[in-house]
Amino acid sequence: MNSKKLILYSSVFAIQGLSNAAIPVLPELAGEGNASPAVSSLLYSGYFIGAFLTLLPFGILADRIGNLKVAGLGIILTVISGLFISFSDNLWILGTSRFVEGMGCGAFFPAAYSMLAEWKDSQRSLGEFNFLLNAGLAAGVLFSGMLAEMGIKTAISIFTILAGFSFALLLPEAWKLISSGSSGWKKEKSGASNNKEYSGEQTETLMTFEPAGHLKKARKAFLESGFWKIWGISVLLYGATGLLTSNYPDYSADFLTKPELGLAISASYIAAMLSSLAAGRASADYKKIIRTGIVLAAVGVLLSIKAPLLAFLFIGAGGGAAVIGLVTAVSRISSSGFAMGIFNTGIYAGLGLVPVFGSLFIDPLGYETVFLGSSLVLLMMLCIKFE
Known part of the structure; x- marks a missing residue:
C-alpha cells in the first residue's frame, strides 16, 4: 500500500x-x-x-x-x-x-x-x-x-x-x-486535478485562478454535463434516509428499546461497510450501482414500518453502494476538488435540510405516510437517465 x-x-x-x-x-x-x-x-x-x-x-x-x-x-x-x-x-x-x-x-x-x-x-x-x-x-x-x-x-x-x-x-x-x-x-x-471537462487550459486556469472563468466553466459542467442529476440524487437519497433516521427514535419509542434502536442503527453502518466493499469490487458500471443503491434504500424505508433491523440493513447497504457509483459518476465529469466539493455539499444538504423540511409534514400526515412518501420519491429517481 x-x-x-x-x-x-x-x-x-x-x-x-x-x-x-x-x-x-x-x-x-x-x-x-x-x-x-x-x-x-x-x-x-x-x-x-x-x-x-x-x-x-x-x-x-x-x-x-x-x-x-x-x-x-x-x-x-x-x-x-x-x-x-x-x-x-x-x-x-x-x-x-x-x-x-x-x-x-x-x-x-x-x-x-x-x-x-x-x-x-x-x-x-x-x-x-x-x-x-x-x-x-x-x-x-x-x-x-x-x-x-x-x-x-x-x-x-x-x-x-x-x-x-x-x-x-x-x-x-x-x-x-x-x-x-x-x-x-x-x-x-x-x-x-485531472479535470476531464476542462482539459486543455486547465493548468493555466489553476495557476492564475481567475474566479470569473472558474465559475463559468463550473456552471457549464454543472448544467450541461448532467452533474445536476448526480447532485440531486445525492440530496434526495441521503435526505430521505436522514429523515427516517432522525425521526425514528420518536416513531419507534413504543415498540423499540434504546438498545434495540442502537443495534438497528449500528447495523446500517455494518451494511454500508460491506456494500461499499462489494460495490468497489463489482464489475457493474456506475449507473447500475447507483440504481441498486436507490432500490435498496427505498426498500429499507418501506420496511421501517414493520421490520426495523432489516430496514436499517437495507438503508445502510443502499447508501454504501450508491456513494461508490455517485463518486465514480462525478469523476467521469471532473475529478477536481471543486467538483467533489459540490458533490459533498449535496450529501450534507440532504442530511441537514431534508430532515428538517420533511419533519414539517409529520404532524399533519403522520410518520408512516411521510416515510412512505420518501420511499416513493427514492423510487422515482430510477427514472433519471444518465448520459
Whole structure:
C-alpha cells in the first residue's frame, strides 16, 4: 500500500470516529448546568454546519494548491479540535471545536475523493475508503458508549490520537513537497486535478485562478454535463434516509428499546461497510450501482414500518453502494476538488435540510405516510437517465 493511500485510509477512520464519538455523550459534554436539547443540538449541528460551509471553498483550494495539502489541512484541523474537546469543558470552546472539526471534514473529503478518483484502481479504492469511513462511524458510537464509564471523553481522546497518527504519516509526504520545491508542486498538481471537462487550459486556469472563468466553466459542467442529476440524487437519497433516521427514535419509542434502536442503527453502518466493499469490487458500471443503491434504500424505508433491523440493513447497504457509483459518476465529469466539493455539499444538504423540511409534514400526515412518501420519491429517481 502506497503512503498516500495509507494516509487517506487511516485519516478517514479517525475523522469519522471522532465525529461520532461525541454523539452518545452530548448531554455530558454540555455539562450539568447546560444539559438541554438545544445545547446538545448545537454541539451536534456545529460539526455539520462547519462541514457544509467549507466543503466547496476547500474543494476550490485543493484545485489551487494541491489535494494532499488540503487533505493534510483537514487532518490538522481534526487533531486540533479533538485536543480542545478532550481537555476543555468550556461550552463555547466545545461548540467552536465542533465547528472546526467540521471544517476539517470539509477540507479532507473533497481532496480525498479527488485523489481516489484519479488512481488506476479508483473504484476499488473508493470501496475500501468508504468501508473505513463507515467503520469509523460505527466505532465512534460503539467505543464512546463502551468507554464512557472510564471517562466521558475517553473515546474522543482515542480517536484524536489516531488522527495524530495520520498526521505523523503525513509529515514525510509534506517534507517531500517542501524539499522538491517547484517540481514537487507541479507533480502534486498533476495528481490534484485531472479535470476531464476542462482539459486543455486547465493548468493555466489553476495557476492564475481567475474566479470569473472558474465559475463559468463550473456552471457549464454543472448544467450541461448532467452533474445536476448526480447532485440531486445525492440530496434526495441521503435526505430521505436522514429523515427516517432522525425521526425514528420518536416513531419507534413504543415498540423499540434504546438498545434495540442502537443495534438497528449500528447495523446500517455494518451494511454500508460491506456494500461499499462489494460495490468497489463489482464489475457493474456506475449507473447500475447507483440504481441498486436507490432500490435498496427505498426498500429499507418501506420496511421501517414493520421490520426495523432489516430496514436499517437495507438503508445502510443502499447508501454504501450508491456513494461508490455517485463518486465514480462525478469523476467521469471532473475529478477536481471543486467538483467533489459540490458533490459533498449535496450529501450534507440532504442530511441537514431534508430532515428538517420533511419533519414539517409529520404532524399533519403522520410518520408512516411521510416515510412512505420518501420511499416513493427514492423510487422515482430510477427514472433519471444518465448520459
